[in-house]
Each structure stands twice: as C-alpha cells, then as structure tokens.
Amino acid sequence: MKWFTYADPKIDDKEIMIIVPSMLIGGGILTFPRFVADETVGSDGWIVILIGGMLTLLVAWTVAKLATMFPNQSFLSYASAIVSKPVAVILTFLLGTISMLIASYVVRNIANTAKEYLFEQTPMEVIALTFLLVVIYAISSSRIGLFRLNMLFFPFIFLITIIIMLLNIKWFDFGDLLPMFQTSFTGYIKGTGSMITSYVGLGILLFYLALADRPKRAPKMVSIGVCIVMFFYFLVFITCIGVFGHAGTANLLNPTVELAKQVEIPGGIFERAEVVFYVIWIMAIFNTTTMAFDIAVLALHSIFKKANKMTFIFILSPLIYLISMIPENLVELNHFGTFVSYVSAGTTVFVTILLLIIAKIRGMKQVE
Amino acid sequence: MNKKRYLLLLYCLLITMLTGCWDNVPIEDRGFVIGSAIDLKDGKVDGNYDLTLTNQFVVPPGLNSPMNGGSGGKAFMNLSGSGDSVFAIDQEMASLTSKMPFFEHLKLLVVSDELLETPHLFADVLDVFVRDKEMRRGVKVVAAKGEAKDILGIQPENEQLPAVYINNLLEVSMKKTNLFKPMHVGDIHQMLLTNSSFIIPYVIAAKNKVDYKGGAIFHGYEDKLVGFLDEKEMTALNLVNGDTHGGTITFTYDGDLITFKINNAKSDVKLDTKDPESINITVDIGVEGGIAEVFGNKNLNNSQTLSEIEKEISKQIETMTGQTIARTQKEMNADIFAFDQKLNERHYHTWQKIKDNWDHGENLFAKSNIRVNAKAHVRTAGASEKVEGNRKE
Known part of the structure; x- marks a missing residue:
C-alpha cells in the first residue's frame, strides 16, 4: 500500500482509470437514452452505445499512447518537440478554449436542470454562480486534490445509480426489450452520432497523463475507464427501455431523472428518490466541471509560465459565467451543447492524430 | 490596513449568502x-x-x-x-x-x-x-x-x-x-x-x-x-395475458356447482403472419389451481373425477376467453390483449406494414383468427373430501 503524502504531485493507475468516467459522465447521462432511442428500434440502442464506446476506447487509447510516448512531459513541451513551438502554443490554446467552453456548458446545464427540478423560485443565474464559486474553490488548491475528489465521489455515483436501477425492477418489462436488431443501418449511424456527445472530454488526458506515476500502464487504465462508462450507459439505457418502453424513452426529456422519480419502496417508507439521485448527479457534474476548468487554467498556465495560477482562474471565471448565460432557452442550450461536444471530440481526434503522424514521420522514438 | 478593508468588504458580501433558501416552503x-x-x-x-x-x-x-x-x-x-x-x-x-x-x-x-x-x-x-x-x-x-x-x-x-x-x-x-x-x-x-x-x-x-x-x-x-x-371478462382477459395469480372460475359438474381457484396461469401467444390479411393467433393457456368450493357431496379425490373436472375447467376457460375475444373484436374493435405489441416485438417488419390497418382502416385485428387452447391442472381438492354424509335423494 502506498502512503498518501499531501504534496505528492503524481497520479497513480487507479486515479487515471477514474478520471475517464469522472469526466465523461456528466450532463449527458440524463438525456442520452432519449437521443439513442430516437434513432433506434426497440432496445437496439445498446449497440449504438457499444459502437460509440468502442470508438471512444480507440481514441482514448491513442491519446494515452501519444501522451505516454513522452513520459512526464507536459502537452506543450512534447507538442513543441513534434511540431514547433508556435504551432504547439496554438494547439494548447485551442484545447484550453474548448475545455473552457465545456465548463460553461456544464455550468449552465446544471443550473437549468436544478432550476427545473429542484429550485423553482431561485434565479438560474444564482444557481450557476453558486455552483461556479464552489468549482473555483476546488480548483484553487492543488491539482492533485481534484483526483482525490474523483476517487472519493466515484464509488457513491456508481453504487447509487446501480441501486436506483435495481429499485426499478418492479416496473421492468422484458417484452419492451424486443424487437432486437431491427434498426436500419442509417439508424445506427445517426444514433452513434448523437451518442458521441455523451462520450466527450477525452482531451483532458493529453494534459493530465503528464502527471502519471507509471505512464506505461496509462493506455490500459484509460481503456478500463472507458469500459466503465460504457457499462454505466448500457445499464441506464436498458433500464429506461424496460421501464418506459421504447416510445416512452424516446419522448421523455430526462429519462434518467424519471427513473429516479419512479422509485417507490412499498409501504411509503421512501419516495422521491430523485433527491438522492440529484446529489450524486451533481457530484458527477462537479467533477466534470472542475476538470474542464482546471484544464483551461493548465493550458493557459503552460503558455504563460510566469503568471500566477490564480490570475488565470480570475480571468476565466467571469468568462465561463458569461458564456454560460448566452443561450436563451433549453433548445439553444442543447444546440450549444451539441456544438461544444462535436468541436471537442473533433479537435481531440484531430490534434492526437496530427501529432502522432508527424511524430512518426519525424521518426521520434519513445523517450525512456 | 488595506487588506483588512478588503476582508471587511468580503465579510459584508458573505452576509448575503446567509439569507437562506429561495425555495424554502415550510x-x-x-x-x-x-x-x-x-x-x-x-x-x-x-x-x-x-x-x-x-x-x-x-x-x-x-x-x-x-x-x-x-x-x-x-x-x-x-x-x-x-x-x-x-x-x-x-x-x-x-x-x-x-x-x-x-x-x-x-x-x-x-x-x-x-x-x-x-x-x-x-x-x-x-x-x-x-x-x-x-x-x-x-x-x-x-x-x-x-x-x-x-x-x-x-x-x-x-x-x-x-x-x-x-x-x-x-x-x-x-x-x-x-x-x-x-x-x-x-x-x-x-x-x-x-x-x-x-x-x-x-x-x-x-x-x-x-x-x-x-x-x-x-x-x-x-x-x-x-x-x-365485466368481472368475468376481466378474468378472461387476464388469462389471455397470462399474468394471473388469482381469480376464480365457477362451473357445474354433474349438476353440482364447483368453484376453481386459479393459483397460477401462464399464456403463450403464437402469431402466424404468413397472410397479413388474416393473421392466425393461437393462445395456449395453462392454468394451475385447486378446488375451493363444492356444492353437493361428491368425493373429488380420485383421478378420473379430477381429470374430468380439469377438462370441464379447460372448456370453461376456452368458452369465456373465446366470447371475450369475439366481443372485443366485433363490438369494440379494440386490441386490449396486446397482440399489437407482440407483433411489434416478434414480427417487426410485418407489423410496420400493417400497423395502420390493425384496429382501424382495414381492421385486421377484427379479421384475424384467434384460437384459445386451455389446459387446466387441479393440484388439490381442498382439506376435506366432503362436508356431509349421503344426502336424501
């Protein structure tokens, strides 16, 4: 067993594994069953989840490979070695900006959902600000603290979600899982297209893997992380289909929230389980936001090394808040979310492949 | 000194955080x-x-x-x-x-x-x-x-x-x-x-x-x-749907009234969609239960009587479900037996073609042939053979 030392700046295998689900499971978990059911027939959505997951696995593995070709070097330093310093600065800046946009979207998403279901009278702006203040508090201290928080929260998120799924067994109808394998090819493609938006955020690995304790094991750990996410989504989706039927799932705005609302323990001992669900969901989304925000800070900090970390936090916070307030309503917010997701996924893949190919062309060997 | 002023300002601002919850409803x-x-x-x-x-x-x-x-x-x-x-x-x-x-x-x-x-x-x-x-x-x-x-x-x-x-x-x-x-x-x-x-x-x-x-x-x-x-038709509906763990069937056997209590019923629906114009639906119902009440003083505890009673119950179930199905087909034209869902689940492509003509349009539901086969099993005839001795004829 490894003793915990507070100033230990390294992250070990388990923490790398948990980074992935902590980042990927966020706002999407509430809505993805609807998007997937929209494009597929019966319970075929699980295939879409699997395809999306496999693609993500591939990307995650490639990102981890690239990042660990240069163990313990920051993104900027190994990108500079591959494609000159100016290009590397641009790439870093791009990834940082996208990370900031993700943080904005998530802040707004949580504020909207919390207002919708929890705080009817509280202004959405206040909910967003309060949440953002807590996030700022979290990232102001040492970076390693975030990973410890991930480790702390994740078991709760996982266990409570599984318990909520199990408590829904009473409503589960196996007949709803049929028909199987009837979706058209275009249905699968479209479904995967929307599923991708729930698998977004792998870009952070490009930065965080520099802190890895044993970089060699990182690709494997990251892959396991993606598998956890896949399993998670699979479970939620199948439960939604079994409980609400295909038509119901495709029509509910937040199928996962409705699942939590359905839970009723006989005898009226325990109703309104959505309250517990919100607690863990906010924990999950908190992890997503802190990491996205932290990456934005990290990216800027690596470009402007002399400045203080807090300066960037104070510059970025109002920006994130203002951007998050731009969408007027839920429809615009969803457009914004889709846009951010695709841009983020596209950039991560593009940057990774670009760097890998150029590194190969220039014949760079793995630095030992 | 300057720092203290900032802190004071900060503390004043923090007071606003203590006002409590907007959504507080006692x-x-x-x-x-x-x-x-x-x-x-x-x-x-x-x-x-x-x-x-x-x-x-x-x-x-x-x-x-x-x-x-x-x-x-x-x-x-x-x-x-x-x-x-x-x-x-x-x-x-x-x-x-x-x-x-x-x-x-x-x-x-x-x-x-x-x-x-x-x-x-x-x-x-x-x-x-x-x-x-x-x-x-x-x-x-x-x-x-x-x-x-x-x-x-x-x-x-x-x-x-x-x-x-x-x-x-x-x-x-x-x-x-x-x-x-x-x-x-x-x-x-x-x-x-x-x-x-x-x-x-x-x-x-x-x-x-x-x-x-x-x-x-x-x-x-x-x-x-x-x-x-009505209640009898509801029993029939539940038997066809197969999710029954209760209910009774009353019938006469050899001139005496007998009540059969259903403990467990299972149904298996077979759909034959070769000809979408007239779909053949076969419902196999298996019922398990016991004799709950007997009028008259027969001893039911011999295998011949029991198998005759089983046949009688099966016949009874076939009649009551048959009547109910016929009524929903002809009078209401409403598929309350969830055959439409089963078609969607098992014959997806056929269903996509006929779903607009099922209980409206060409009324394929009303035109389909639905057959019920029932098989009853009497597991027990109760704690006593009879209540009284031989009756005066």
Missing part, C-alpha cells in the same frame, strides 16, 4: 394532494371543454392514530375548481385553500366515464400529469361511473383517506385476486404514444366503499372509451 404551508378527480362539467365553452378538477388534500390534524383517539375531524378535504386547463385550476386552488397544492405525493387520479368518452380529451387532460415535474409516473388511474369526484368523497371505514383506500385496494386486488391490474400514468403514456388500446379499472362510488364494475376499454386510435368488460 412543511405546514404545503397542501399535500393525494388524489385528483377530473369531471367534464358540461360540453364545450368557447371551443374548450369545461373541466371540473377535484383535489383531495390531506388534513394532518385529522390523521390520528388509534392510540390518541380520533379528534372527530375529517382527515381530508376535497376542493373543486372549474376551468379549461387542469394546471390553471390547480394554481387557482392555492387561493381557495391556505396551502400551496403539492403533487409529489399524488397517489390516485380518477376520471369520469363521460370525459373518457369524449375523443382526445383524456390524452389532453393527462398531459399535465406527464409534463409537470411534480407529478410521478406511478400515479394510479381509475375510471369512474358517473361523477369522478364522488369517488374521492366516499367515507371508508377502515382508512382515513379515500385516495389511500382506493390505492391500497388496487394493490391488494393485484396481489390477491389479480382481477384488476392497476394502470399507472406512465403505462398509459406509453400506450397512448403507441396508439395501443388498454383497460382502466372501472369503479362506482357507494356510500362507504367503491364497487368494481369491471374494466373500461380505451381505444388507442380512436382515443376514447369504447366499451366495458
């Missing part, structure tokens, strides 16, 4: 609604239907445990309001009572048969129960003969709250007799989305109880109530 100010009833007042007014909504609020001081002795007051309060929109009436109700209506604990929704008979109105009214975030999908729905609000006005003797009484009744009914499968808002939403037909438990208010009248058939495509099933 529990005394919440009016817990546990039952709602919707009636159609009279016809259309300015193009919209005039609805009457009755909400049953819990009055906590009236809720007394037997230990404390009843205070004499009622534990509930029914309030009615009228208007076009269910949600608007709910909001208005806040001005009628001193409390804010709170629907998170809603248990029961009663709708009148008159409302159900009006096309599309039920789906419209149900919208708020699906859309509103306070509503849960587990709310049970019953149809009422006559005024729906009368159902919430009954005075049950063993329960203090009428809505809880009916809620428990539906749950016990499902476990014990399995005659009435409770319909939940979520189930109905699912059925309405796929335009499937379904059954809502149909009740009538008596003085201190509710009486089951059977099931109200709601036609998914026509979007209205099209007919009723």
Whole structure:
C-alpha cells in the first residue's frame, strides 16, 4: 500500500482509470437514452452505445499512447518537440478554449436542470454562480486534490445509480426489450452520432497523463475507464427501455431523472428518490466541471509560465459565467451543447492524430 | 490596513449568502394532494371543454392514530375548481385553500366515464400529469361511473383517506385476486404514444366503499372509451395475458356447482403472419389451481373425477376467453390483449406494414383468427373430501 503524502504531485493507475468516467459522465447521462432511442428500434440502442464506446476506447487509447510516448512531459513541451513551438502554443490554446467552453456548458446545464427540478423560485443565474464559486474553490488548491475528489465521489455515483436501477425492477418489462436488431443501418449511424456527445472530454488526458506515476500502464487504465462508462450507459439505457418502453424513452426529456422519480419502496417508507439521485448527479457534474476548468487554467498556465495560477482562474471565471448565460432557452442550450461536444471530440481526434503522424514521420522514438 | 478593508468588504458580501433558501416552503404551508378527480362539467365553452378538477388534500390534524383517539375531524378535504386547463385550476386552488397544492405525493387520479368518452380529451387532460415535474409516473388511474369526484368523497371505514383506500385496494386486488391490474400514468403514456388500446379499472362510488364494475376499454386510435368488460371478462382477459395469480372460475359438474381457484396461469401467444390479411393467433393457456368450493357431496379425490373436472375447467376457460375475444373484436374493435405489441416485438417488419390497418382502416385485428387452447391442472381438492354424509335423494 502506498502512503498518501499531501504534496505528492503524481497520479497513480487507479486515479487515471477514474478520471475517464469522472469526466465523461456528466450532463449527458440524463438525456442520452432519449437521443439513442430516437434513432433506434426497440432496445437496439445498446449497440449504438457499444459502437460509440468502442470508438471512444480507440481514441482514448491513442491519446494515452501519444501522451505516454513522452513520459512526464507536459502537452506543450512534447507538442513543441513534434511540431514547433508556435504551432504547439496554438494547439494548447485551442484545447484550453474548448475545455473552457465545456465548463460553461456544464455550468449552465446544471443550473437549468436544478432550476427545473429542484429550485423553482431561485434565479438560474444564482444557481450557476453558486455552483461556479464552489468549482473555483476546488480548483484553487492543488491539482492533485481534484483526483482525490474523483476517487472519493466515484464509488457513491456508481453504487447509487446501480441501486436506483435495481429499485426499478418492479416496473421492468422484458417484452419492451424486443424487437432486437431491427434498426436500419442509417439508424445506427445517426444514433452513434448523437451518442458521441455523451462520450466527450477525452482531451483532458493529453494534459493530465503528464502527471502519471507509471505512464506505461496509462493506455490500459484509460481503456478500463472507458469500459466503465460504457457499462454505466448500457445499464441506464436498458433500464429506461424496460421501464418506459421504447416510445416512452424516446419522448421523455430526462429519462434518467424519471427513473429516479419512479422509485417507490412499498409501504411509503421512501419516495422521491430523485433527491438522492440529484446529489450524486451533481457530484458527477462537479467533477466534470472542475476538470474542464482546471484544464483551461493548465493550458493557459503552460503558455504563460510566469503568471500566477490564480490570475488565470480570475480571468476565466467571469468568462465561463458569461458564456454560460448566452443561450436563451433549453433548445439553444442543447444546440450549444451539441456544438461544444462535436468541436471537442473533433479537435481531440484531430490534434492526437496530427501529432502522432508527424511524430512518426519525424521518426521520434519513445523517450525512456 | 488595506487588506483588512478588503476582508471587511468580503465579510459584508458573505452576509448575503446567509439569507437562506429561495425555495424554502415550510412543511405546514404545503397542501399535500393525494388524489385528483377530473369531471367534464358540461360540453364545450368557447371551443374548450369545461373541466371540473377535484383535489383531495390531506388534513394532518385529522390523521390520528388509534392510540390518541380520533379528534372527530375529517382527515381530508376535497376542493373543486372549474376551468379549461387542469394546471390553471390547480394554481387557482392555492387561493381557495391556505396551502400551496403539492403533487409529489399524488397517489390516485380518477376520471369520469363521460370525459373518457369524449375523443382526445383524456390524452389532453393527462398531459399535465406527464409534463409537470411534480407529478410521478406511478400515479394510479381509475375510471369512474358517473361523477369522478364522488369517488374521492366516499367515507371508508377502515382508512382515513379515500385516495389511500382506493390505492391500497388496487394493490391488494393485484396481489390477491389479480382481477384488476392497476394502470399507472406512465403505462398509459406509453400506450397512448403507441396508439395501443388498454383497460382502466372501472369503479362506482357507494356510500362507504367503491364497487368494481369491471374494466373500461380505451381505444388507442380512436382515443376514447369504447366499451366495458365485466368481472368475468376481466378474468378472461387476464388469462389471455397470462399474468394471473388469482381469480376464480365457477362451473357445474354433474349438476353440482364447483368453484376453481386459479393459483397460477401462464399464456403463450403464437402469431402466424404468413397472410397479413388474416393473421392466425393461437393462445395456449395453462392454468394451475385447486378446488375451493363444492356444492353437493361428491368425493373429488380420485383421478378420473379430477381429470374430468380439469377438462370441464379447460372448456370453461376456452368458452369465456373465446366470447371475450369475439366481443372485443366485433363490438369494440379494440386490441386490449396486446397482440399489437407482440407483433411489434416478434414480427417487426410485418407489423410496420400493417400497423395502420390493425384496429382501424382495414381492421385486421377484427379479421384475424384467434384460437384459445386451455389446459387446466387441479393440484388439490381442498382439506376435506366432503362436508356431509349421503344426502336424501
């Protein structure tokens, strides 16, 4: 067993594994069953989840490979070695900006959902600000603290979600899982297209893997992380289909929230389980936001090394808040979310492949 | 010095954080609604239907445990309001009572048969129960003969709250007799989305109880109530659906009345879609149970009598299910046996072609050939062979 030392700046295998689900499971978990059911027939959505997951696995593995070709070097330093310093600065800046946009979207998403279901009278702006203040508090201290928080929260998120799924067994109808394998090819493609938006955020690995304790094991750990996410989504989706039927799932705005609302323990001992669900969901989304925000800070900090970390936090916070307030309503917010997701996924893949190919062309060997 | 000033400013700002929660509603100010009833007042007014909504609020001081002795007051309060929109009436109700209506604990929704008979109105009214975030999908729905609000006005003797009484009744009914499968808002939403037909438990208010009248058939495509099933037909329906763990079948054997109690029933539906114009549906029903009551003084405990009785029960089941199916095919043209769902599940492509002609259009449901094969197993004939000795002829 490894003793915990507070100033230990390294992250070990388990923490790398948990980074992935902590980042990927966020706002999407509430809505993805609807998007997937929209494009597929019966319970075929699980295939879409699997395809999306496999693609993500591939990307995650490639990102981890690239990042660990240069163990313990920051993104900027190994990108500079591959494609000159100016290009590397641009790439870093791009990834940082996208990370900031993700943080904005998530802040707004949580504020909207919390207002919708929890705080009817509280202004959405206040909910967003309060949440953002807590996030700022979290990232102001040492970076390693975030990973410890991930480790702390994740078991709760996982266990409570599984318990909520199990408590829904009473409503589960196996007949709803049929028909199987009837979706058209275009249905699968479209479904995967929307599923991708729930698998977004792998870009952070490009930065965080520099802190890895044993970089060699990182690709494997990251892959396991993606598998956890896949399993998670699979479970939620199948439960939604079994409980609400295909038509119901495709029509509910937040199928996962409705699942939590359905839970009723006989005898009226325990109703309104959505309250517990919100607690863990906010924990999950908190992890997503802190990491996205932290990456934005990290990216800027690596470009402007002399400045203080807090300066960037104070510059970025109002920006994130203002951007998050731009969408007027839920429809615009969803457009914004889709846009951010695709841009983020596209950039991560593009940057990774670009760097890998150029590194190969220039014949760079793995630095030992 | 400067730093201290900043800190002072910060502390002042932090005070605003202590003002408390915007959404704080003290529990005394919440009016817990546990039952709602919707009636159609009279016809259309300015193009919209005039609805009457009755909400049953819990009055906590009236809720007394037997230990404390009843205070004499009622534990509930029914309030009615009228208007076009269910949600608007709910909001208005806040001005009628001193409390804010709170629907998170809603248990029961009663709708009148008159409302159900009006096309599309039920789906419209149900919208708020699906859309509103306070509503849960587990709310049970019953149809009422006559005024729906009368159902919430009954005075049950063993329960203090009428809505809880009916809620428990539906749950016990499902476990014990399995005659009435409770319909939940979520189930109905699912059925309405796929335009499937379904059954809502149909009740009538008596003085201190509710009486089951059977099931109200709601036609998914026509979007209205099209007919009723009586209790015997409900048993038949449950046998075809195969989710029965209770219920009785009464028949005469050799001149004597015998009651068979169903313990377990399974059904297997086979669909033959070779000719979509006339689909062959075979339902195999397997029933297990025991003899619960015998009039007369026969000894049933020999294998020959038992196998004859089994045959009699099987015949009985085939007749009653056959009649029920024929009635739904010819009179209501409503597929309440969920054959449409099974077609969708097992013959997806055929179903996609015929789904617009199933219970409307070319009426393929009414044209399909449905056969029922029943097989009954009598596992026990009870604790005693007979009650009295030989009878005087």
